[in-house]
Amino acid sequence: MTRRDCLLAALVAAVWGFNFVVIDWGMDGVPPLLFLALRFVLVVFPAIFLVRRPDVPWRTLAAVGTFMSIGQFGFLYVAMDAGMPPGLAALVLQAQVVFTIVIAAGVLREVPTSAQVAGVLLGVTGLVVVGLGRGGQVPAAALLLCLLGALSWGVGNVVSRAARVPGGLSLTVWSATVVPVPLLMLALVVDGPSAVADGLAAFGWQAALSTLYTAGLSSLVGYGIFNSLLARNPSAAVVPWVLLAPVVAMASAWLLLDQVPNGAEAGGGLLLVGGVLVALRSGRRPGGSGERSTEPRPGTVDGPPLVDTAPRRR
Incomplete structure (x- = not known):
């Protein structure tokens, strides 16, 4: 990854880390799936009239939307509504790093380097340390839902990369x-029409500000940058940066929600940062330019796209 890409990845991690606190702050009184559906309405409109459709099949767009948006955030929002604290939710969701690298190795033949494996293992150790120090009071269902969100995110990352x-x-x-539309239908089935109606009535300025942040900064800016990074860099070079998001989330929860991190959280956070730094050492060439080589590397997919990108009629 270039230095510019590294800075962009760090910016995305910061935006996404603060996103967890914003979601928790704005979802009060609004059913989680309805809250998420309204977020993505704002992602689509009016941007769809200003941004040209990418030249990929609709099945690719549907797959990215299903796994990276409906699956990841649907499970996350329900998990947080079920009692998962914002800082810990950000942490558990980073299991997506492992899922992404494992799936990319099997599907895209992007074999991670030894430094990337070591960095991810160090980051996962940090996740375990924080989880052991903080997770005892979290409902098991909320933890499982958050892990399912991480798995869905990992699949979405690989689809986006391909x-x-x-x-x-x-x-x-x-x-x-x-x-x-699928999220609204799920909200009607899971929560019921009356709960959806009550949630719309309870949608005040706090929920509106939260939706503006999550739709504008987290989705449009954050995922716009993140998908661009995945398009031009191997998955194993991009996704370790997201391990920084829990550090930002826990710091934000500390400052704004008075959720003071304990020793395990602080130590685990340091391991997370160390894991990112180790994983990213392999992305720089000797000489310090930080530019990525244009030559295909063994075990990676640096050739033609894995999806049919021939021009289509719109």
């Missing part, structure tokens, strides 16, 4: 078109 769409914003916007 698509190789140059403009990450276009993939973010157009994949979101398949999200609001």
Whole structure:
């Protein structure tokens, strides 16, 4: 990864880390799936009239929207509604790093380097340390739902990487078109029409500000950048950066929600940061330029896209 890509990845991690506190702050009184559906309505409109559809099949857009948006955030929002604290939710969701690298190795033949494996293992150790120090009071169902969200995110990352769409914003916007209606239907089934109606009535300025942040910064800006990074870098070089998000989430929860981190959380957070630094050492060439080589590497997919990207009629 180039230095510019590294800075962009760090920015995304910061935006996403603060996102967990914003979700927890804004979801009060609104059913989680309804809250998420309204978020993605704002992601789609009006951006869909300003951003050209990416030149990939609709099945690719549907797959990215299903796994990276409906699956990841659907499970996450329900988990947080079921009692998962924002800082710990950010931490558990980072199991997506392991899922992504394992799935990418099997599906895309992107074999991680030894430094990337070591960095991920160090980051996972940090996750375990924090989980052991904090997770005893978390409902088991909430923890399982959050892990399912991480798995769905990992699948979505690999689909996005395989698509190789140059403009990450276009993939973010157009994949979101398949999200609001299924989420609204799920909300009606899971919570019931009366709860959905009550949630719409309770949607005040606090929920509106939260939705603006999650839709504008987290989805449009964050995933626009993230999908662009996945399009031009191996998955194992990009996803370790997201391990920084729990550090930002826990710090934000400490400052804004008075959720003071204990020793395990502080130590685990340091291991997470160390894991990212170790994993990213392999992405720099000797000489310090930080530019990525254009030569295909053994065990990676640096050739033609794995999806049919021939021009299509719109």
